[in-house]
Amino acid sequence: MITFPILSLMTFLPLLGALLIMTVRGDEESVAANARSVALVTSLLTFAVSVYMYMGFDQSSADFQMVEKYDWLPGFNIAYKMGVDGISVFFILLSTLLTPICILASWESIQKRIREYMIAFLLLETMMLGMFAALDLVLFYVFFEGVLLPMFVIIGVWGGQRRVYAAFKFFLYTLLGSVLMLIAILALYHQFGTTDIPSLMQMDVPQALQRWVFLAFLASFAVKVPMWPVHTWLPDAHVEAPTAGSVILAGVLLKMGGYGFLRLSLPILPQASEYFIPLIFSLSVIAVIYTSLVALAQEDMKKLIAYSSVAHMGFVTLGIFTLTTQGLQGAMFQMLSHGVVAAALFLCVGVVYDRLHTREIRRYGGLVKNMPRYATVFMIFMLASVGLPGTSGFVGEFLVLLGAYQVHTLATFLAATGVVLGAAYMLYLYKRVVFGELIKADVKAMPDINLREMAIFAPLLALVFWMGIYPSSFLNPMAPALEKVIARYNDANGINPQGEMQP
């Protein structure tokens, strides 16, 4: 058992690192070097702490663990409360894993204002971890919105040509969604006098209120996921963000929406969740098919992967709202897998972008000849994204479709076409970038990936295979918490586990 407040330690460790970087003085070069190493060490330490936390995590329990609670807003019954369960613990690990990778990936590609960049990333990590660990709605909201600040700066300062437009679009879009969630949180608070998430999960929220609150939460989470038709900020943000920004955006920030559905919408608003299943299913299926088709037509590598993210997240929302064991596990797994694979794909784009400074697919071709190692790495992640059995992508998509099939055959059929389309656009991308004749002089001159880049890819490669070959080590610990969500949903809607309505 871990007795000290490990979650707070883990959450605020990056903040400490950021403060440390702020105090660094000296000439520009030494400041940059110090900032880089402090950021890397801090994020690795955070990762170590999170792994230690996971080792103390009781995998058989569905309850919140390592709970910390302190008074925060006196007179309002709003507390600083943290805790993890089988759902949040994996997102925390994903965040702590991706942050050092992002910092490594920015080692050379970021050349200006390095100190501020590192501070922004560490701040971002604190916000992400806090959000996944928060067990109070107001605290959750604080971290949920707090993510916007560093991300806005990361896109706006270190982004590409249209970075200002992308940063504003990202910020205002997500803000618009989340402020509605704030009102919903206050409505719940007004009804029950508490914002404690575990207590709210026990409450019977009145039907009418449930639906409004659900829609408000949907406004916020749908933008984050993002679901069709509010996904349009994502391609812009991804294209303009620096590589590491895209990695963290695809790897963690998109998961905040799915996490929100699992943590808040389903357990607190079970009846409304049932009521809105058709809406979510339709949006998910449209997202899968439409954005896959859009991805086929992209000329920009990052944009293509961005659209593929929307399609993959469509599977996630589909899986969550099947409310079956397989569906939920699949959705969780898909989120984790996408977190690793999409992050890796953006890193792959980053590698060639660092060398040629363009994301246009036409400018490449024939990379397999002069960058064989790169071609191999890229291929593995590309196939994982397609969902090749043996890689992480397969497990998630398969489970989601399995879960969905029990609930709605047509939706499953339509979503399954997304798998085919996914294979089409990814293989097409791979063909255009890696195969073909190596004729362009500047492409010929590109060196293969170096040791630092290998070090970045290695843990992600290992994860892709680990998740693909032995998914149980991930599925088992999350199962109790997911079962609890399903049990709560069935209970509230009067469904017995066989799926028949009770009289």
Place this chain on the structure above:
Amino acid sequence: MRPFEAPALMISFPELILAVLAMILLMLAVVGQKENYRLISRLGVFALIVIATLLFKSNPETGTSFGGMFITDSFAIYMKMLVAIGSAVSLMMAGKSLEREKIDRVEYPVLILFSTLGMMLMISANDLISLYVSLELQSFPLYVLAAIQRDSTRSTEAGLKYFVLGSLSSGLLLYGASLIYGFTGATGFEPIAQALHGQTAVSLGIVTGMVLMICGMAFKVSAVPFHMWAPDVYEGAPAPVTAFFAIAPKVAAIALLARVLMGPFGDMIGLWQQVIIAISIASMVLGGVAAVTQTNIKRLLAYSSIGHMGYALIGLAAANRVGIQGIVIYMTLYMLMSIGVFCLVLMMKRRDKVVEGISDLSGLAKQQPMLALAMSIMMFSMAGIPPLAGFFGKLFIFQAAVSAGLYTLAVTGVLTSVVAAYYYLRIIKVMYFEDAAAGIDKSEDTGLNLILIAASLAVVLFIVLPAPILNGAAEAALSLVQ
């Protein structure tokens, strides 16, 4: 004849002291051989800090004196402390800038002291007559201050505009007060409340009187549609004066509005709630939309303050204890953020010339990273983005709206806050995303730097230690709404 009551006089001790000190300073200023602005200004700051301390130590029990014209309670004490601290800080901020602009006259601190005295009396007003007198005592020094840069057309124009429109609003207020007196036969707040209590059909005279009074007070808080003076006055007045306008008088005006509506007109909530909701929505929308196209930072801040007053009025529209608590918290944090922002405005100089364009800030993040960081903190906070203090101001205000069932108001509020976020972000964009223009001078004013650092830290660290302000606000609200 009423016997002289010494103990009852004690509850207005801070005001009495301030009045005496202000007059002593005036004497010093007049008698002195040559104008000694620095000395008078420092003494003024000292006097205000003494007053704030006195208020902090004073008895929070409710009590009246001057024949019921003056009331003191936790609400009054809290708001007066805010006003005193705000005035003290803005006087400290003004120092060097006034000297540089050659308007470092001894009148400046004296006028600020008198205006502050007016504000404190306003917060404690418990009678239509003391309300009007204190309001004018507060306003007249402000008119003079706006025009203190006598050689500048903009400044004198601002002063004149402020005076004419201010007089108009005073007239409306006075007319409303006279109607109330005519129809209830009383000027004291308690007798008016008793006269209105339990009335089923309120006479048209009272309604007209009340609405006119609301108009007069809405002018003082610069709420739409009585906001027209704010952008011009903010822009025209010298920056230190604008800072003072933004920091202190609004706190007092909102406090007065809350006291009048919750006190004597408490039973007529059904009549004034709609008015306040309309004013609040109009202020939020106009404050948000009109600021988007501004290029002058003072003008932008004027519209931003109009918007902020709209949010504060949500708490009043809720008309319950949570709402008043929300207002108190909101005004505290708003004052804090205004102090920070105006520190930066006062620092905006290029080769010793004052600059006011937003584009003059471009590339600030490269030249003066700490200053840009402080400004971004203030902007994000004003936009209400957590984890900064401004978010909590909005949180409690919206909570009040939800608790009163005013969902439309709450949703309008959050939506306009997204629009407002755009223009706050625009300033951050100019500082961070754009390459350096000519830049602005490094601030040599240690006092200003220190105030800015303190305000930034307070805005960032509010989340860690919110208890003192929340508890203070809870107590204040409890004394106004039982």
